[in-house]
Amino acid sequence: MTFAGDPPEVVGVTNQSTGFCPEPKCWGAVAAALDQAGVRHPDGWTAAFVFRRCPACGQRNLVKDDWWRCAVCDAGLPRGWNF
Numbered sequence: 514m515t516f517a518g519d520p521p522e523v524v525g526v527t528n529q530s531t532g533f534c535p536e537p538k539c540w541g542a543v544a545a546a547l548d549q550a551g552v553r554h555p556d557g558w559t560a561a562f563v564f565r566r567c568p569a570c571g572q573r574n575l576v577k578d579d580w581w582r583c584a585v586c587d588a589g590l591p592r593g594w595n596f
C-alpha cells in the first residue's frame with residue numbers, strides 16, 4: 514500500500530502478499546477498512562495477483578498468463594484459492 518499527500522490517501526494498493534496470498538476478490542474488505550478509517554483510496558487494486566499453493570510440493574506460486582502449473586515441480590495448480 515502506497516500513501517501520498519496531506520492528509521494521506523492511498524495512491525497504490527495490491528494484494529501481493531507472499532504470506533497470506535489473498536484473492537483479488539477480497540478488495541471489498543480492504544476498501545471497507547480504508548473507508549472506516551476515513552482514508553481516500555482507488556476504486557480497486559492498482560495491480561491484482563493470483564496465488565496458488567502447489568498440492569504436490571507445497572510451493573507458493575504466482576499465476577501468470579493463465580498458466581496454472583507449479584514453477585518448481587510443474588504440477589497442475591488448483592483453480593480455487595488454497596491458502
